[in-house]
Amino acid sequence: MGLEVFNETLGLYGRMQQEGRIEGFDVMLFEPNGKINGCIQIHGSAEQLAAARRDEEFQRMTIAAALIVDDLSLTEGYANEG
Numbered sequence: 517m518g519l520e521v522f523n524e525t526l527g528l529y530g531r532m533q534q535e536g537r538i539e540g541f542d543v544m545l546f547e548p549n550g551k552i553n554g555c556i557q558i559h560g561s562a563e564q565l566a567a568a569r570r571d572e573e574f575q576r577m578t579i580a581a582a583l584i585v586d587d588l589s590l591t592e593g594y595a596n597e598g
Contacts, residue, residue: 518584520574525577529558537571552587565592 529541538560545554558565568574569590582588 521529521577521580521584525556525581528573528577529556532568532571538568 525587526543529538530540532539538558539591542557542559543554544557546552558568560568578588
């Protein structure tokens with residue numbers, strides 16, 4: 517089930533990128549460390565990211581992931597020009 521939700525999430529982010537709703541995303545898998553196994557960074561303007569968080573499908577995928585992933589969190593961050 518986890519792999520299915522992961523693949524659906526990547527598909528959603530891919531569609532969002534193709535549609536220009538986000539600039540892109542990166543998937544990171546970490547070496548074993550006892551804290552965090554990986555993350556997905558979504559890149560875009562503040563407006564794009566705010567709209568993504570309000571998107572119904574994005575919210576549905578986040579809920580589906582939260583039911584499977586321990587300690588799932590969405591955290592905003594800023595890089596480069598912000």
